[in-house]
Amino acid sequence: MDDQRIESHPILQFEKSAVLSFTFDGQPMQGREGDTVASALFANGVQVFGRHFKTKRARGFYCAIGNCSSCLMVVNGKSNVRTCTTYLEEGMVVETQEDRGNLLRKRQVGQALDVSKGASDDV
Amino acid sequence: MILPKTASVVIVGGGVSGCSIAWNLAHRGVKDIVLLEKETLANGSTGRCGAGIRMQWGAEMNSHLAQYSVRFFEKANETLEYERDIEFDQSGYLIVAANEKEAVQFKKNVALQNRLGIPTVYLTPKEAQEIVPIIDTSQFVAATFCPEDGHLNPFHTTEAFAKSAERLGVKIFKHTEVTGIDVNQGRIEAVETSRGRISTDTVVVAAGGWSKEIGAMAGVDIPIYAQRHQILVTEPLEPVLGPMVMGFDYNIYIQQVPHGSIIMGRSDNTEPRDFRVTSGWRFTEEMTETCSKLLPPLSQVNIIRQWSGHYCMTEDAQPIYGPVPEVNGMYLACGFSGHGFMLAPATGQLITDMILGEPLTIDVSNLDVGRFQRGELVFESSVV
Numbered sequence: 001m002d003d004q005r006i007e008s009h010p011i012l013q014f015e016k017s018a019v020l021s022f023t024f025d026g027q028p029m030q031g032r033e034g035d036t037v038a039s040a041l042f043a044n045g046v047q048v049f050g051r052h053f054k055t056k057r058a059r060g061f062y063c064a065i066g067n068c069s070s071c072l073m074v075v076n077g078k079s080n081v082r083t084c085t086t087y088l089e090e091g092m093v094v095e096t097q098e099d100r101g102n103l104l105r106k107r108q109v110g111q112a113l114d115v116s117k118g119a120s121d122d123v
Numbered sequence: 124m125i126l127p128k129t130a131s132v133v134i135v136g137g138g139v140s141g142c143s144i145a146w147n148l149a150h151r152g153v154k155d156i157v158l159l160e161k162e163t164l165a166n167g168s169t170g171r172c173g174a175g176i177r178m179q180w181g182a183e184m185n186s187h188l189a190q191y192s193v194r195f196f197e198k199a200n201e202t203l204e205y206e207r208d209i210e211f212d213q214s215g216y217l218i219v220a221a222n223e224k225e226a227v228q229f230k231k232n233v234a235l236q237n238r239l240g241i242p243t244v245y246l247t248p249k250e251a252q253e254i255v256p257i258i259d260t261s262q263f264v265a266a267t268f269c270p271e272d273g274h275l276n277p278f279h280t281t282e283a284f285a286k287s288a289e290r291l292g293v294k295i296f297k298h299t300e301v302t303g304i305d306v307n308q309g310r311i312e313a314v315e316t317s318r319g320r321i322s323t324d325t326v327v328v329a330a331g332g333w334s335k336e337i338g339a340m341a342g343v344d345i346p347i348y349a350q351r352h353q354i355l356v357t358e359p360l361e362p363v364l365g366p367m368v369m370g371f372d373y374n375i376y377i378q379q380v381p382h383g384s385i386i387m388g389r390s391d392n393t394e395p396r397d398f399r400v401t402s403g404w405r406f407t408e409e410m411t412e413t414c415s416k417l418l419p420p421l422s423q424v425n426i427i428r429q430w431s432g433h434y435c436m437t438e439d440a441q442p443i444y445g446p447v448p449e450v451n452g453m454y455l456a457c458g459f460s461g462h463g464f465m466l467a468p469a470t471g472q473l474i475t476d477m478i479l480g481e482p483l484t485i486d487v488s489n490l491d492v493g494r495f496q497r498g499e500l501v502f503e504s505s506v507v
Contacts, residue, residue, distance in 0.1 A: 065259055100383045102361040103420045117465060
């Protein structure tokens with residue numbers, strides 16, 4: 001799972017934190033506590049986070065600071081979540097977003113997966 | 124383009140009203156029309172407005188004016204030979220009654236509207252929810268819905284009028300400020316501008332919030348004031364709202380534009396009465412609170428930005444249409460109090476009727492400027 005992570009660095013030390021499980025488009029994945037959703041995906045080799053609603057061109061990590069909207073995904077049924085500034089939580093359901101964000105989807109996913117709380121993107 | 128030395132009519136203001144008046148005059152054969160705009164077209168209230176149009180009014184005259192405008196907008200792309208699209212989306216207006224008192228008034232409104240051929244229906248909260256699934260039925264006691272109301276793009280609409288007017292020979296001067304109006308023995312003689320003087324005997328004041336200043340140049344006191352109104356817009360979403368949702372006592376209007384963004388505004392009587400177009404945090408708080416109560420899923424949505432513009436207010440929140448008694452040749456089309464955009468087609472038609480001395484298409488004689496002195500205010504219950 002950690003093949004994209006920096007394992008050794010001449011100056012910085014990276015403590016290995018607790019493992020968190022989540023799913024990406026239904027596929028089970030693991031990240032680390034302290035990861036953002038985007039960094040966990042990236043560590044798992046996922047680079048396409050979504051597609052432009054009109055052109056369907058790939059979108060992924062870009063600004064990494066919550067400004068650019070390139071990393072918007074559906075998290076726990078909530079659309080337009082800035083995954084680069086949203087901390088990963090245990091059991092998160094992360095999905096590729098290909099539309100402009102569908103408010104009505106939340107209910108469907110929430111019902112199917114019994115997600116008790118929405119994604120928090122107030123990092 | 125060189126400013127002409129003379130004109131048959133000078134229109135002051137390049138918002139939707141001024142452009143509609145210019146087009147209507149030219150369409151009905153008037154030559155040598157000049158329109159002056161100190162900034163760019165639709166820079167004032169027009170380009171900052173909520174851009175809805177509804178036929179659901181409490182007063183018969185307003186219903187007639189709105190009906191006229193809806194019928195015009197339905198065919199505007201063809202009538203104005205506009206090569207793009209004014210984006211008229213007739214998905215209706217759902218108006219919620221926050222309390223029993225409003226519900227009683229709404230019943231009367233629906234009866235009036237139906238008599239005039241406006242297909243409004245009176246709904247229970249449950250029925251309203253079938254039209255707007257994300258609405259919280261506990262927040263209102265009843266609603267009315269007119270499927271032929273809607274919203275359109277104010278920039279395209281203004282452009283459509285302006286382009287068509289220009290093809291008919293109207294000369295539009297942007298970045299040209301009116302600096303004075305010459306009156307001689309009670310008659311309009313000329314308009315002074317930042318680019319020169321135009322001799323004319325007819326001036327139409329369609330300058331929105333600035334109309335009072337224009338009137339003062341001719342020594343006319345127009346009883347209006349500009350008041351700031353704020354709006355915010357969210358990130359784009361897939362279609363979720365359907366019709367425009369509005370409440371008077373609830374104090375909200377909210378619509379989803381074709382691009383997917385949601386635009387919402389509300390009124391606040393403590394807003395400054397001057398030319399400020401700044402934005403404030405209090406509006407953001409109050410607006411999001413109001414919106415989240417009525418349409419809870421929207422509390423999840425990110426705001427992109429906020430802006431403000433002016434309502435050009437009169438004492439009775441009704442427009443001023445018509446000639447000024449003390450200065451021959453000056454006509455007013457101002458004081459729209461927040462619904463000038465939707466009335467623009469009727470405004471153009473009626474001011475043209477007046478200038479050409481023809482019978483009024485809709486009787487708006489009680490909207491003259493003299494009504495304030497006579498104490499004959501026109502009351503409309505349904506405004507936000």
